[in-house]
Amino acid sequence: MTQTYHVKSFGCQMNVYDGERMAELMEAEGMTASDKADADLVILNTCHIRERAAEKVYSEIGRLRREDGSTPMIAVAGCVAQAEGTEIARRAPSVDVVVGPQAYHRLPELLREAKGGKKALDTGMPAASKFAALPKRGVQTRPTAFLTVQEGCDKFCTYCVVPYTRGAEISRPWGALIDEAKALIDGGAREITLLGQNVNAWEAVDDKGRAQGLDGLIRALAELPGLARIRYTTSHPGDMSESLIAAHGEVEALMPFLHLPVQSGSDRILKAMNRSHTAASYLKLLDRVRAVRPDIALSGDFIVGFPGETDRDFEDTLTLVRATRYAQAYSFKYSPRPGTPAAEMADQIPPEIMDERLQRLQAALNADQHAFNRASVGRRCDILLERKGRKARQLVGKSPWLQSVHVDVDGAAIGDLLTVDLVDAGPNSLAGEPAMRKAA
Numbered sequence: 001m002t003q004t005y006h007v008k009s010f011g012c013q014m015n016v017y018d019g020e021r022m023a024e025l026m027e028a029e030g031m032t033a034s035d036k037a038d039a040d041l042v043i044l045n046t047c048h049i050r051e052r053a054a055e056k057v058y059s060e061i062g063r064l065r066r067e068d069g070s071t072p073m074i075a076v077a078g079c080v081a082q083a084e085g086t087e088i089a090r091r092a093p094s095v096d097v098v099v100g101p102q103a104y105h106r107l108p109e110l111l112r113e114a115k116g117g118k119k120a121l122d123t124g125m126p127a128a129s130k131f132a133a134l135p136k137r138g139v140q141t142r143p144t145a146f147l148t149v150q151e152g153c154d155k156f157c158t159y160c161v162v163p164y165t166r167g168a169e170i171s172r173p174w175g176a177l178i179d180e181a182k183a184l185i186d187g188g189a190r191e192i193t194l195l196g197q198n199v200n201a202w203e204a205v206d207d208k209g210r211a212q213g214l215d216g217l218i219r220a221l222a223e224l225p226g227l228a229r230i231r232y233t234t235s236h237p238g239d240m241s242e243s244l245i246a247a248h249g250e251v252e253a254l255m256p257f258l259h260l261p262v263q264s265g266s267d268r269i270l271k272a273m274n275r276s277h278t279a280a281s282y283l284k285l286l287d288r289v290r291a292v293r294p295d296i297a298l299s300g301d302f303i304v305g306f307p308g309e310t311d312r313d314f315e316d317t318l319t320l321v322r323a324t325r326y327a328q329a330y331s332f333k334y335s336p337r338p339g340t341p342a343a344e345m346a347d348q349i350p351p352e353i354m355d356e357r358l359q360r361l362q363a364a365l366n367a368d369q370h371a372f373n374r375a376s377v378g379r380r381c382d383i384l385l386e387r388k389g390r391k392a393r394q395l396v397g398k399s400p401w402l403q404s405v406h407v408d409v410d411g412a413a414i415g416d417l418l419t420v421d422l423v424d425a426g427p428n429s430l431a432g433e434p435a436m437r438k439a440a
């Protein structure tokens with residue numbers, strides 16, 4: 001029987017969540033975690049969203065070969081597994097198991113099959129939820145936990161592979177989520193981030209038979225004793241309901257941070273991307289959120305170099321950035337994904353133009369992030385202490401606006417909420433000093 005395992009997750013937070021659940025599955029099988037170098041089983045939990053994803057996985061598999069030529073047992077999970085299927089075991093014969101994001105609850109079974117000497121593959125999208133088959137959540141190693149509430153995507157943005165790798169939108173049921181949240185809190189979580197590819201499309205019927213959207217779930221979770229903070233990501237502008245916006249002004253535990261990808265500031269490109277918003281409708285939406293929560297920190301995703309993007313289109317993106325003043329944001333060069341409509345579009349943009357646009361966009365976004373941090377200096381807020389800093393006595397926590405804050409403390413521990421005054425700001429983090437009173 002294999003004794004030790006190592007899970008390596010690439011890509012988004014949903015993969016991080018899946019990776020944690022895979023680890024819990026392996027623990028339930030009696031295995032223990034170890035370093036990648038000496039694990040008997042390595043699970044590569046892969047991402048297919050951008051550039052050369054599959055190639056990276058193959059080189060990662062190659063690097064698992066040890067000096068004596070042997071390899072650990074290898075399972076490839078995640079979205080590359082879903083997209084490539086049997087091709088993986090054909091190209092990389094050292095791979096024993098290939099399992100997609102909707103089937104990883106079957107890992108123990110698949111590993112047993114593989115130990116019998118044959119390759120084991122499951123890239124099915126079963127109607128029944130994998131979640132019911134996973135072990136209950138236990139002790140948490142961090143005070144911040146992820147909870148996947150929704151998976152998949154029906155939006156079919158023309159550049160994106162997710163609707164193909166993760167399948168159609170599904171919402172996990174109310175009771176299962178309340179139970180999992182309680183287990184996470186019992187295990188030590190003080191903050192829960194609700195996850196979904198389109199998290200704000202989540203909907204279900206509650207325990208009293210009422211239809212609920214994400215804001216209803218957030219309001220119910222906010223009542224759970226011991227839970228101090230709630231976040232959610234990633235949202236689609238088209239699913240930002242009136243009641244979810246209102247929750248930002250009403251629910252104290254809901255942190256003032258919103259990740260709302262826009263992708264481009266050009267209406268022409270947004271249309272070609274099959275996004276359901278325009279630059280103006282997006283900005284109007286942000287105004288509505290700011291009206292109920294003036295201090296909200298905004299975050300976004302951008303793609304530069306989508307097929308057909310002109311200088312003018314790109315300038316429109318910069319204009320939108322200037323109008324929004326993001327607290328932070330992610331930006332990417334467009335990468336054609338096999339099987340998506342945009343990969344077939346004429347007028348693909350040359351790499352040097354993409355590079356130049358990405359640099360200009362990132363310079364603007366970085367400047368905004370630094371400005372947002374500087375504007376926070378002088379504020380007093382609670383930080384949730386998450387980890388040790390580099391210096392003795394230093395701990396690092398997150399502000400309500402998701403900024404990292406370094407603080408020198410005596411008598412506070414990871415998992416505590418500490419009231420600090422923000423005293424200095426860099427581009428990526430802030431310094432805080434404990435305020436005179438300690439947070440409840």
Ligand code: 5AD
Nearest residue numbers: 159160261301302303332333334335
């Ligand atoms: N090329 C570049 N970026 C992409 N994203 C999704 N698909 C692609 C692609 N083909 C980006 C989007 C999305 C984020 C998760 O990744 O900005 O919001």
Ligand code: SF4
Nearest residue numbers: 011012047048049079
């Ligand atoms: Fe990557 Fe998207 Fe899959 Fe997440 S869902 S692992 S970002 S391809």
